[in-house]
Amino acid sequence: MSTRVALISEHASPLAIPGGRDCGGQNVYVGQVALGLARLGIRVDVFTRRDDMTLPEIVEWGRGVRVVHVPAGPARPLRKEDMLPYMEDFGRYLDSWLRQGRGRYDLVHANFFMSGMVARELRERWGLPFVMTFHALGAVRQLHQGGWDEFPRDRNLIESEIVADADVILAECPQDAKDLGTFYGAASQKLRIVPCGFDPGQFSPMDQRMARQAIGVAVEGPLFIHVGRMVPRKGIDTIIEAVARLRDQYGMHARLLIVGGETDRPDARSTPEIGRLEGIAANLGVADRVIFAGRRRPDQLRPYYCAADLLITTPWYEPFGITPLEAMACATPVIGSAVGGIKYTVHHKKTGYLVPARNAAAVALYMAHALREPEELESLGRGALARATSSFTWQKVASMVSEIYQEITSRGDASRGGAIPTLRVEAPESPRSFLN
Numbered sequence: 211m212s213t214r215v216a217l218i219s220e221h222a223s224p225l226a227i228p229g230g231r232d233c234g235g236q237n238v239y240v241g242q243v244a245l246g247l248a249r250l251g252i253r254v255d256v257f258t259r260r261d262d263m264t265l266p267e268i269v270e271w272g273r274g275v276r277v278v279h280v281p282a283g284p285a286r287p288l289r290k291e292d293m294l295p296y297m298e299d300f301g302r303y304l305d306s307w308l309r310q311g312r313g314r315y316d317l318v319h320a321n322f323f324m325s326g327m328v329a330r331e332l333r334e335r336w337g338l339p340f341v342m343t344f345h346a347l348g349a350v351r352q353l354h355q356g357g358w359d360e361f362p363r364d365r366n367l368i369e370s371e372i373v374a375d376a377d378v379i380l381a382e383c384p385q386d387a388k389d390l391g392t393f394y395g396a397a398s399q400k401l402r403i404v405p406c407g408f409d410p411g412q413f414s415p416m417d418q419r420m421a422r423q424a425i426g427v428a429v430e431g432p433l434f435i436h437v438g439r440m441v442p443r444k445g446i447d448t449i450i451e452a453v454a455r456l457r458d459q460y461g462m463h464a465r466l467l468i469v470g471g472e473t474d475r476p477d478a479r480s481t482p483e484i485g486r487l488e489g490i491a492a493n494l495g496v497a498d499r500v501i502f503a504g505r506r507r508p509d510q511l512r513p514y515y516c517a518a519d520l521l522i523t524t525p526w527y528e529p530f531g532i533t534p535l536e537a538m539a540c541a542t543p544v545i546g547s548a549v550g551g552i553k554y555t556v557h558h559k560k561t562g563y564l565v566p567a568r569n570a571a572a573v574a575l576y577m578a579h580a581l582r583e584p585e586e587l588e589s590l591g592r593g594a595l596a597r598a599t600s601s602f603t604w605q606k607v608a609s610m611v612s613e614i615y616q617e618i619t620s621r622g623d624a625s626r627g628g629a630i631p632t633l634r635v636e637a638p639e640s641p642r643s644f645l646n
Contacts, residue, residue, distance in 0.1 A: 212251050212252060212253055213251075213252045213253070213316050213317075213612075213615060213616075213619065214252070214253045214254075214255075214313070214314055214315045214316055215247065215252055215253070215254050215255070215315060215316065215317055215318070215319055215615065216255050216257060216304070216313065216315045216317075216318045216319070216332075216338075217240060217243070217244055217254050217255065217256045217257070217318075217319045217321070218256075218257045218258075218304075218318060218319070218320045218321060218325035218328055218329055219236065219237075219240040219256060219257070219258050219321040219322065219325055220257075220258065220259050220280075220282075220290075220293060220297065220300060220322060220324045220325045220328070221236075221258070221259060221288075221290040221293055221322065221324070222234075222236035222237040222240055222258065222321065222322070223237060223240075223256075223258040223259075223261075223277065223279075224237055224238075224240045224241025224242075224244060224256060224258075224271070224277060225241075225269065225271070225277055227505055227506075227507050228439075228505070228508065233439070234438065234439040234532075235345070235406065235529075235530060235531070235532045236321055236322060236345045238406075238508065238532055239321070239343070239345070239406055239532070240256060240258075240321055241256075242407065242409065242604040242607070242608075243319075243604070243607065243608055243611055244256050244271075244272075244275045245272050245275060245604075245608075246604050246605050246607065246608025246609075246611075247274075247608050247611065247612060248272060248273060248274030248275045249274075249605065249608070250608060250609065250612050251274075252274070252612060252615070253274050253275075254274060254275045254276070255275075255276045255277075255278055255313055255315075256271075256275065256276070256277045256278065257278045257280050257300075257304060258277065258278070258279065258280065259279070259280055259282050259283065259288075259293065259296070259300065260279035260280060260281050260282070260285050261285060261286055261287045261288065262285060262286070262287075263285040263286075265279045265285075266279065267279055278307075280299075280300050280303045280304070281299065281303060282296040282297065282299040282300035282303065283295070283296030283299065289360075290322075290324075291360040291361050291362075293324060294324060294361075294362050297324050297327055297328060300324075300328055301327070301328045301331050301332075304328060304332060305331075305332070305335065308332075308336060315338060316338075316615075316619050317338060317339045317340060317341065317377075317615060317618055317619060318332055318333070318338050318339070318340040318341070319340070319341045319342075319343070319611075319615075320340055320341070320342050320343070320372075320376075321343050321345060322343075322344065322345050322346070323344060323348065323365060323368055323369050323372060326340075326342050326344070326368075326369070326372035326376070327368060327372070329342070329372075329376075330371065330372055330375050330376075333375065339377040339618050339619070339621075340375075340376055340377060341376065341377060341378050341379075341380060341611075341614065341615070341618065342372055342373075342376040342378070342379045342380065343379075343380040343382070343404075344369070344372075344379070344386075344390075344529075345382070345529055345530075346529045347369065347386075347389055347390070347393060347394075347529070348361060348365035348366045348369055349366055349369075349389070349393035349394070350389055350393070350527055350529075351527075352366075353527075354443065354526045354527045355443065355526075358442075366393075369394060370394050370395075373390065373394040373395070373396045373400075376400070377400075377618050378400060378401075378402055378614055378617075378618060379396055379400055379401050379402070380402055380403075380404045380611070380614070381401050381402070381403050381404070382403070382404065382405055382406060382529055382530040382551055383403065383405060383529075383530055383550060383551040383554040383555075384403060384554060385549070385550050385551070385553070385554065386403075386529055386530070386550065386551070387401050387403055402610075402614055404607060404610045404611060404614070405530065405551070405554070405555070405601075405602060405607065406530045406531075406532050406535065406551070406602070406607065407532075407535065407602045407603050407604035407605075407606065407607040408532070408535045408536045408538075408539045408598060408602060408603065408604065409508070409603070409604050410539065410599065410603055412508055412509055412511070412512060412536075413511070413512055413515065413536045413539035413540050414512070414539060414540060415516060415540055415541040415591075415595065416512065416513065416516045416540070417516075418516060418517060420513075421512075421513040421514075421516035421517035422513075422517040424513040424517075425503075425513050425514055425517055427465070427467065427501070427517060428465075431463070431464070431465065432462070432463070432464035432465070432519050432581050433464065433465050433466075433467060433517060433518050433519055434449070434453070434464055434465070434466050434467070434518055434519060434520050434521075434522050434577065435466070435467045435468075435469065435514060435515065435517070435518035435520075435521050435522070435537075435542075436449055436466065436467070436468050436469065436470075436521070436522050436523060437469040437470060437511065437514065437515070437521065437523075437533040437536070437537075438469075438470050438523065438533050439470055440470050440471050440472070440481050440483040440484055440487075441483060442483065442486075443525055443526045443527065444523075444524075444525045445523075445524035445525050445526055445547065445567065445568060446468060446483075446487055446524075447486075447487060447490050448524040448567075448568055448569070448570045448573060449466060449522045449524055449570075449573060450466065450487060450490050450491050450494065450496065450500055451490070451494060451570035451574075452522070452570040452571075452573035452574040452577060453466050453494075453496050453499055453500065453574075453577075454494040454495065454496045455570055455571060455573075455574035456574045456577050456578055457496070457499075459574060459578075460574065460577075460578040462577075462578055462581060463499065464499065464519075464577065464581070465499050465500075465501060466496075466499060466500045466501065466522075467501045467503055467514065467517075467518065468487070468500065468501065468502050468503065469503045469504070469505070469506055469511070469514055470504075470505055471484055471502070471504045471505045472505065473504055473505065474504045474505055474506070475504045476502035476503065476504045484502055487500075487502075488500075488502070511536065512540060515536060515537045515539075515540035515542050516540045516541075516542065518537070518542055519542075519580065519581070519587065520542065520543055520544065520545055520562070520577070520580055520587075521533065521534060521537035521542050521543070521544045521545070521546075521562075522544075522545045522546075522573065522577075523544065523545070523546045523547065523552065524545075524546065524547045524565070524567060524568070524569075524573060525547055525549065525550075525552075525567065526547070526549070526567050526568060527549050527550055527567070528547065528549050528550035528551055528552050529550055529551060530550060530551030530554075531546070531550065531551045531552045531555070534546055534552055534555055534556055534562075535555055535598055535602050537594070538555070538556075538561055538562075538594035538595060538597060538598040539594075539595065539598040539599065539602075540595075541591040541592065541594060541595040542591060542594065543561060543562040543563075543580070543587060543590035543591050543593075543594050544556050544561065544562035544563075544594065545562055545563045545565060545573055545576050545577065545580075546562060546563075546564060546565070547564070547565060547566070547567040548564040548565065548566060548567070549567055552564070555597070555598075555602065557593070557597065559590075560590070560593045560597075561590060561593045561594040561597050562590055562594060563576040563579075563580070
């Protein structure tokens with residue numbers, strides 16, 4: 211019989227369109243891994259919170275993949291920072307699902323710490339081993355956001371408990387593995403590095419002039435692009451400042467196309483971050499050079515990447531970062547912050563340029579350098595394409611995940627029960643044991 215996996219992703223549905231505040235890389239990861247596993251013969255049920263009353267309980271999404279909408283809290287969009295109180299309902303639903311025989315699973319793969327809470331309880335109640343992908347760590351977020359972090363204070367405790375109990379933890383890049391060890395004491399034998407990827411069926415090179423015509427931008431002149439969620443930590447204000455510095459310090463003019471947001475048309479009222487960024491562009495005198503395109507589906511992004519001379523991504527921190535890979539797969543080089551997964555995927559002066567986070571001067575310097583050296587820019591594009599296609603397709607990622615599943619399920623119950631704990635923080639009468 212084929213392996214059956216419960217893939218839990220409480221706030222990030224694979225059916226959602228990336229680009230909004232809480233809709234980004236995790237949504238893509240969950241969907242692409244599920245589809246890739248299905249192509250390998252693994253049957254996958256994705257459990258995600260119902261955020262719309264009109265959604266059916268079960269969506270047959272692809273051959274071998276179902277998406278199950280879990281009633282947990284109000285059936286409307288919620289910030290992920292506000293979801294923790296509803297994870298008790300989420301866990302009870304899965305417990306009932308198993309009791310009713312609606313699904314039989316060999317293991318659970320949890321995504322994000324709240325999904326990890328549910329997986330941890332299912333392990334205790336049902337003996338199901340679980341794999342954990344955090345996608346982001348509370349300790350790292352607090353390090354960079356400080357008092358702006360609005361997640362519950364006990365997130366780090368919850369993550370410590372998950373690290374202790376997970377059978378395997380998938381780190382998305384070497385920095386992620388290092389952070390798991392530094393902040394949570396994760397043992398190296400429990401960690402596996404499995405990156406994110408891109409879909410070659412969606413992302414590949416095309417003629418730049420044709421791409422610009424396809425998306426309705428002027429064919430001539432330098433064009434930079436940013437693709438991603440509209441949140442302050444993505445550092446889009448740094449890119450806007452760099453465009454102004456490019457004009458003021460280097461006498462060069464370029465346009466910046468920003469793709470992302472809550473709607474297909476940019477709306478500062480529905481996406482406050484767009485309003486903030488529009489104000490910054492106006493104050494710097496580059497409002498006419500900055501274009502907000504709104505969100506786009508993954509299958510619409512190829513011409514956007516191909517139209518640009520460079521993708522610019524300058525987050526304060528980044529657990530992985532999928533958009534640089536997608537751009538590289540389109541032979542578009544990247545200027546990126548030397549943080550997290552970006553410094554893993556982007557090789558400095560081979561596939562793009564790495565710069566310090568929050569450093570508009572460095573971004574502008576490499577913008578100017580790249581525009582002055584078209585042969586180097588073309589070489590970077592070739593290097594970017596070669597690196598993306600050789601190491602980072604989603605099917606290769608799914609194969610890595612499948613091998614880890616096989617490793618876990620072959621251990622047997624006795625071995626799983628003897629998993630080595632790395633850091634156990636006990637809390638009396640823990641409110642997180644919610645299946646009793």
